[in-house]
């Protein structure tokens with residue numbers, strides 16, 4: 625199946641790195657105009673933006689909205705609509721992790737995780753839905769996690785935030801079902817991105833074991849295939865959800881986890 629998204633406009637939050645960057649690449653590759661977002665060195669982001677635009681022959685912009693700030697998230701959507709007159713696809717991807725026993729969990733880490741992983745999904749979706757309703761079509765895809773379906777110790781804030789994304793997705797799916805809009809959550813297992821590489825170090829500290837043991841006994845132990853999920857596999861599903869063929873997939877919480885949540 626090929627997805628032709630020429631003429632469509634997509635926002636991908638947290639797309640300066642990892643999964644979000646890969647999803648933005650896939651959307652640009654399918655012909656969509658893409659608005660990148662995320663943290664990082666301004667020169668490196670500009671280089672990524674310009675390179676993506678040239679390679680795919682599409683317009684690529686960057687908006688620096690901080691996903692902890694509702695006003696900046698609203699401006700991300702509003703300025704995109706002002707620039708292009710439409711918003712067809714919203715990918716809620718920005719996310720962070722912190723690993724700690726609950727009794728030691730830093731208060732600011734809890735607040736940041738809930739803000740970036742969960743509340744930003746609300747703020748961006750809230751701003752996008754009226755635009756999509758007016759157009760009679762829209763696609764919202766949130767990158768949740770296997771941790772939207774199951775838990776792991778020492779990740780209380782992350783697991784709470786991702787379960788929250790799943791619930792939010794289902795509620796909004798019911799609200800927009802007759803408006804030509806779909807909203808779904810993709811739930812990856814472990815993907816080897818900078819976020820997971822940092823966790824390997826943190827888990828080793830929290831559990832008092834080596835980084836090799838974390839890879840073998842913690843991370844890939846959870847994934848029956850014993851393989852990391854790839855960004856390309858996630859992009860394939862995201863493109864399907866954005867296509868016309870995906871029109872009846874709505875409110876779905878979709879694991880892409882090598883069988884992890886089947887256990």
Ligand code: NAD
Nearest residue numbers: 638639640641642643662663690691719769814815817819
């Ligand atoms: P990553 O660290 O490589 O990328 C995270 C992105 O979010 C970056 O672009 C970063 O700049 C951006 N970001 C962080 N804080 C932000 C803020 N305040 N404002 C704006 N942008 C911000 O991580 P990743 O592994 O690519 O994760 C992407 C998403 O996928 C997250 O929601 C994560 O929870 C989810 N996920 C990842 C995995 C995995 O194994 N890597 C598994 C399941 C779910």
